[in-house]
Structures are given as structure tokens and as C-alpha cells.
Amino acid sequence: MKFMCSFCNVFVYDEEPGDPNTDLRPGTRWEEIPITWQCPVCGMPKTYLQQVSDEAFSFVSKPYLENKEENWNLTYYRNRAREKLTNFCGVYPVCDGQPGRICIGQKYGASIGMGGAGQGKTFEANYNALQEYKFKTRVIKEHHEPEMSISLFGEEISAPVMGASLSGVKNSMNNIIPEDEFYMGLLKGAQNFGSIGMVGSTTTSPDDLGVNVVGENKGWGIPIFKPQSQKRLIQLFQQAEKLDVIAVGVDLDGAASAFWTETEGVVYRKGEKDLQELVDSTDKPVIFKGIMSTEDAAKVIDSGASACYVSNHGGRVLDSAQGVAEVLPDIAMEISGKIPILADGAVRTGYDVLKIRALGADVALIGRTLAQVCLTGKEVAVKMYLDYVKEDLRRAMLLTGCNTLEDADMDILIRA
Numbered sequence: 001m002k003f004m005c006s007f008c009n010v011f012v013y014d015e016e017p018g019d020p021n022t023d024l025r026p027g028t029r030w031e032e033i034p035i036t037w038q039c040p041v042c043g044m045p046k047t048y049l050q051q052v053s054d055e056a057f058s059f060v061s062k063p064y065l066e067n068k069e070e071n072w073n074l075t076y077y078r079n080r081a082r083e084k085l086t087n088f089c090g091v092y093p094v095c096d097g098q099p100g101r102i103c104i105g106q107k108y109g110a111s112i113g114m115g116g117a118g119q120g121k122t123f124e125a126n127y128n129a130l131q132e133y134k135f136k137t138r139v140i141k142e143h144h145e146p147e148m149s150i151s152l153f154g155e156e157i158s159a160p161v162m163g164a165s166l167s168g169v170k171n172s173m174n175n176i177i178p179e180d181e182f183y184m185g186l187l188k189g190a191q192n193f194g195s196i197g198m199v200g201s202t203t204t205s206p207d208d209l210g211v212n213v214v215g216e217n218k219g220w221g222i223p224i225f226k227p228q229s230q231k232r233l234i235q236l237f238q239q240a241e242k243l244d245v246i247a248v249g250v251d252l253d254g255a256a257s258a259f260w261t262e263t264e265g266v267v268y269r270k271g272e273k274d275l276q277e278l279v280d281s282t283d284k285p286v287i288f289k290g291i292m293s294t295e296d297a298a299k300v301i302d303s304g305a306s307a308c309y310v311s312n313h314g315g316r317v318l319d320s321a322q323g324v325a326e327v328l329p330d331i332a333m334e335i336s337g338k339i340p341i342l343a344d345g346a347v348r349t350g351y352d353v354l355k356i357r358a359l360g361a362d363v364a365l366i367g368r369t370l371a372q373v374c375l376t377g378k379e380v381a382v383k384m385y386l387d388y389v390k391e392d393l394r395r396a397m398l399l400t401g402c403n404t405l406e407d408a409d410m411d412i413l414i415r416a
């Protein structure tokens with residue numbers, strides 16, 4: 001008989017081959033599965049295994065079992081990640097923060113893993129707000145190969161997509177690989193694709209680990225620091241300058257980060273003077289991340305920063321906030337053309353990248369789904385994921401009548 005875990009809706013069990021990963025020998029019947037057994041994807045007990053018909057099984061088991069073929073494609077890396085992220089992340093076909101996903105829900109002070117703050121409503125809002133926009137299909141136009149490259153901080157990148165700043169393998173990603181290997185995978189994968197990767201900062205590693213890994217990658221990357229004291233941030237900026245990184249940044253919305261506040265108490269909200277002081281302290285381009293209102297965007301411009309990064313941290317810092325796609329058009333109206341606008345929040349595909357462009361950002365950044373593949377396939381899988389995104393971006397541009405990225409404006413979108 002065949003079963004599926006009714007909690008995660010991902011794990012499938014076939015009595016005939018058993019499940020070597022959880023020590024179930026071939027022929028182990030449901031009744032014989034020990035009471036201590038746990039679903040390898042979500043950790044729920046065997047009572048969640050529900051019998052499915054052969055027909056349903058052949059449909060639902062394909063994505064889960066494909067990894068046994070070890071064909072080293074994105075499906076393989078994602079399936080490996082699903083096994084390794086048990087209890088943290090279901091690596092679902094769509095990473096959408098919807099209620100019922102194993103990453104979602106209040107954690108009552110424990111690590112939020114790959115999910116969102118509080119009830120996860122901001123994470124969900126990011127996804128929903130972006131998907132509210134549909135494309136207008138326009139196919140009758142002379143053929144023109146879509147031009148996707150852009151220039152950012154004086155560097156040419158092959159498509160308007162980058163890796164978002166990520167960190168915290170130990171606390172948030174089941175401690176699968178060392179933090180520095182994770183950072184290097186993000187940086188090199190983005191670089192090999194023809195773009196730039198970012199790295200974050202976590203309390204379980206030294207606060208300069210990210211910038212040092214960017215240094216090891218010959219400066220190709222962007223460290224995003226937590227809003228620590230001005231003194232410490234300026235030291236970190238100077239270290240970054242010596243390592244000749246492409247740019248530096250601060251995630252201003254990290255000011256209430258639970259980990260940092262609990263363990264060190266060293267993150268702060270920053271005022272306009274602080275922002276200016278930081279910009280003045282370095283010759284490198286400075287990015288301020290965590291901007292979700294036109295008021296803050298105007299202050300970023302006044303500070304002399306080189307880029308405004310519209311983001312709510314993937315919904316990981318403030319619950320019940322707006323989705324990025326809800327605020328991006330107004331922010332773009334306020335500051336477009338003054339400095340580059342970066343934006344993230346449930347960007348998963350090349351279609352999403354084109355939407356983010358149309359809503360007013362210059363570059364879209366990807367968080368969770370890039371982290372998933374980086375954990376199991378490092379730079380190889382990160383490049384593969386970005387290649388996949390670029391292919392869909394090309395398709396989306398062709399079918400919405402965009403020859404260049406400048407053609408992607410609100411006219412190619414309809415709000416449902």
C-alpha cells in the first residue's frame with residue numbers, strides 16, 4: 001500500500017521498497033512502522049500517513065522520489081534540501097508562505113527557521129501581492145531578442161536579478177553546512193551566472209565573516225551588515241573597503257532582530273544623521289535595506305546612499321506589514337531615476353523578476369529558494385537556479401512585447 005504524509009503533503013511512503021532514509025526495510029507495512037518514526041520532511045508521526053490510491057501516488061510521488069535518480073538538476077538539489085531541512089522547510093513546489101506550510105506559524109520565541117515573524121502574514125503578503133499582478137500578453141511585434149543585462153555600481157550584470165543577503169545556517173537552516181561555505185556558494189553561484197551575490201550576518205558567527213568571505217571571493221559580492229553601533233559599522237565598512245567589495249549595505253529593518261537583541265543587544269534603529277555618517281565614512285557604494293515607505297525612501301536619497309533596497313526581510317521581522325509589491329510602485333514614483341532600486345520578497349521565477357521590474361525596481365533579489373539549493377548544491381545549484389530564472393525572464397519579455405528592460409512598465413501588468 002502507498003501513503004502520503006497529510007501534514008506536509010510532500011513525503012510519500014510505499015510499503016514495497018520501504019524507506020531506507022528512515023530505516024524502513026522493503027515490505028514494512030504501515031502497522032509495523034514504529035510509533036517513534038517521524039516523517040523525514042516535517043517530523044510528524046506515522047499517524048499522519050494517509051493511504052493514497054496507486055493513481056494518486058504516481059502523481060504525487062514523482063517530485064519526491066526523483067532525487068533517487070541523482071541526476072544533479074535543480075529538482076535533485078531541491079529534493080536533497082527537503083530531506084535535510086526536515087521540520088524547517090518543506091521546499092514546496094511554490095514557496096509562498098501560505099498558512100499550513102511547515103515553516104509558517106508562531107514559534108513562541110524559538111527560531112523562526114525559514115518562515116516569517118509572528119503568524120507569517122507578511123511573508124504571505126509578499127507572495128499574494130506579487131501574484132495579484134498578471135501579465136498582458138502581447139505577441140504581435142517584430143522579433144527582437146530581449147536585452148536583459150544592466151549596469152549596477154559600475155559592473156555589468158547579465159540579468160536584473162541577484163542573490164539576497166542570507167545568513168543563519170545554524171539557527172534557521174538545520175545547521176546543514178558551515179556558514180562560510182553557504183556564503184561562498186551564494187557569492188560564486190551568482191558570479192558564475194554573471195551577477196552579484198550578497199551575504200548577511202548572524203550572531204552564531206563573527207560579524208565580519210560575511211565580509212571576509214566576500215574578500216576571499218576577490219571582492220565580488222556585497223556584505224549586508226546588521227544595524228550595529230555606528231562605531232562598529234564604520235569599522236566593518238573600512239574592512240570591506242580594504243577587501244575591495246563591490247558595495248556595502250545595512251539592513252535597517254534588522255533593528256529589532258530577535259537573535260541579535262537576545263544574544264548581544266547590539267542592534268539599533270538608525271536616524272538620518274546616522275545614515276549620512278555611514279555614507280560619508282566610505283568610498284564604496286552604500287545600500288540601505290528594509291525600506292517599505294516613501295518617507296524612508298526619501299531619507300535614503302537625502303543620505304547620499306547609492307541604492308535603496310525595498311524589502312521587508314521576507315516577512316521575517318515585522319508581522320502584518322504590507323507586501324513589497326504593494327509599496328514598490330509608490331516608492332518608485334518617489335525616487336526612480338535618482339538611485340537604483342533593489343527589491344525582494346517572494347521573487348521565485350523570471351516572471352516575478354519582470355513584474356518587480358515593471359513595478360519600478362531595477363533589480364530583483366531572491367532569498368529563500370536560492371538558500372534551499374545553495375545548502376545542497378552550493379555554487380553549482382545557485383548558478384543553475386539563476387539560469388532557470390533568466391530563461392523564464394526571457395520568455396516573459398518575449399510574450400509581453402518587451403525588447404528591453406525599459407519596456408517593462410506598469411503597462412505590461414494588470415492588477416487582478
Ligand SMILES: Cc1cc2nc3c(=O)[nH]c(=O)nc-3n(C[C@H](O)[C@H](O)[C@H](O)COP(=O)(O)O)c2cc1C
Nearest residue numbers: 164165166167200201251313314344345346367368
Ligand atoms: C533564512 C534567512 C536568513 C536571512 N538572513 C538575512 C541576513 O542575515 N541579512 C539580511 O539583510 N537579510 C536576511 N534575510 C532576508 C533576505 O535578504 C531577503 O530580504 C528575503 O529572504 C527575501 O524574501 P524571500 O525569501 O521570500 O525571497 C534572510 C532571509 C532568510 C529566509
